[in-house]
Amino acid sequence: MSSPLKRSLSTTGRSISPPPLQRKIPRLTEHVSSTREPSVDQLRIFSWNVNGVGPLLQKQLSFSADSLSPLRTFLKRHHWPQFLCLQEVKISSKDTATQRRLQAAANQSAAGDEPSYTIEFSLPRDKYNATGFGGKVHGVATLIRDDFGSRLRATRRPDWDLEGRVLVHELDMGLVVINGYWVNGTSNPYRDPETGQVVGTRHDHKLRFHQWMLDEALRLERSGLHVILIGDMNIARARIDGHPNLRTSPVQHVKNRADFNAKFFTYENGLSAVDVFRHKHGNRQKYTYHPRGRNWGESCDRVDLIVVSRSLVDPLDAVAETDILDNALDRGHSDHVPLWVALDMSIFSAKAAQSGSD
Incomplete structure (x- = not known):
């Protein structure tokens, strides 16, 4: 949902915004704190639609005494999460x-006792x-902390995703993180990706994408894995999720919302998943x-949402914390703010130990 302008309730779409190469990172201020120091037993997964990586590649922060890149500064300020899922990176596949x-920016000036990615x-x-923009649209990237990398079984790009929108990360803990x-x-x-013939609208493609993601998640769940869907989902789920208004016109936006909610939350044959922000924070806006x-x-x-398999909430109760970094500093050069979730890894260790003793 990247656009420099307020969306109208009557518009049918928004233009793709160019990579914000000239946009600066806001100055750090004393009153804005980082996320608090995490528990050693937590798996922390951050997500951020960055609307282009250009400003994150600056060699150093002009307002900082150190030489960290803005990306490295973000990682440090939020205590080195194991995963940082970026969306809309706007990098050509040839670049x-x-x-x-x-x-390099993720690892710039890393001290000896600090993690690399x-x-x-x-x-x-x-x-x-x-x-x-010469192919510099869409695109996702996932930063994985190297000392956690041994837990990663595989990363794959689904064959059906030709627009660079999905990364699937399978962990040895019975977890799958899908950056989307x-x-x-x-x-x-x-x-049509093969013929170039017009075969509908981006609304039609969105509904197909919903089905592809649902099929992917259900297949993983049926193989015994817990699924975490995280990223910019381009859906505000309910009235409480839009201010001052929820987009209701044209009517296709209402249909897209209903389709998303049915497939991933309410439909009997859907995912029946949990929106962890609402699970932890109720009706907080x-x-x-x-x-x-x-x-x-x-x-x-x-x-931007974090949607998890219901099994991670009941019976495992594995979601320890989650939040949205709803402030101008963490928005940085983008038009989206980051969000994150922390899982209690000790639960998975105990489950693995119990399985080994059975």
């Missing part, structure tokens, strides 16, 4: 130089539907999308 620069990418490879930049529904045309060019809090939506 290996920027991919290397992002890897490896980055996995999924970038557009659809020659008909992901061509804007979900399709934004608009009336713009969608072209926090938002993840804050468009630029508007006063903070004037127009915002909760469209």
Whole structure:
């Protein structure tokens, strides 16, 4: 949902915003604190739609005494999460130089006792539907802390995802983390990836994407794995998730919302998953999308979500904490703020030990 302008309730879509190469990271202030020091038994997964990685590649922060990149500063301020899932990185699949620069920024000036990170990418490879700005559209990347990397069994890019929107990370703990930049529904045309012929709209493609993600998650659950869907899902689920208004026009947005809620939360044959922010914080109003060019809090939506298999809540009760970093500092150069979840890894260790003794 990246756009520098407030969305109108009557618009059918928004234009793709260019990579914000000239946008600066806000100055750090004394009153903005980091997330608190985590428990050693927690698996912490952060997500952030960065709307382009350009500002994260600065060699150093001009307002800081150290030489950390903005990306490294973010990781340090939030106590080195094991995963940082980025969406809308806006890197061309051919641009290996920027991919290397992002890897370097994640590890810039790392002290000997600080962790390092490896980055996995999924970038557009659809020659008909992901061509804007020289192919610098969409794209996801996941930073994985190296001292946790041994727990990673596999990372894969689903064959059905040609726009660079999905990374699937399977862990040896019986967990799967799916970093996703979900399709934004608009009336713009969608072209067949093989022929280039128009075969509907981006609204139609969004509904197909919902089904593909549901099928992926259900298949993983049926194999005995717990699923974590995290990222920009481009859906505000309910009235409480949009301020001052929830988008209801054109009517296709209502249909997209109903389809998402049915498939992932309410439908008997769906995922029956848990929205962890609502699970932990009830009706608290926090938002993840804050468009630029508007006063903070004037127009915002909760469209970035963390959705987990119900088994992670009942019976495991594995979700320890979750929150949205709903402040201008953490929004940085983007139009989305980060969000995160912490899982109690001791629960998975105990479960593995019990399985081994059976």
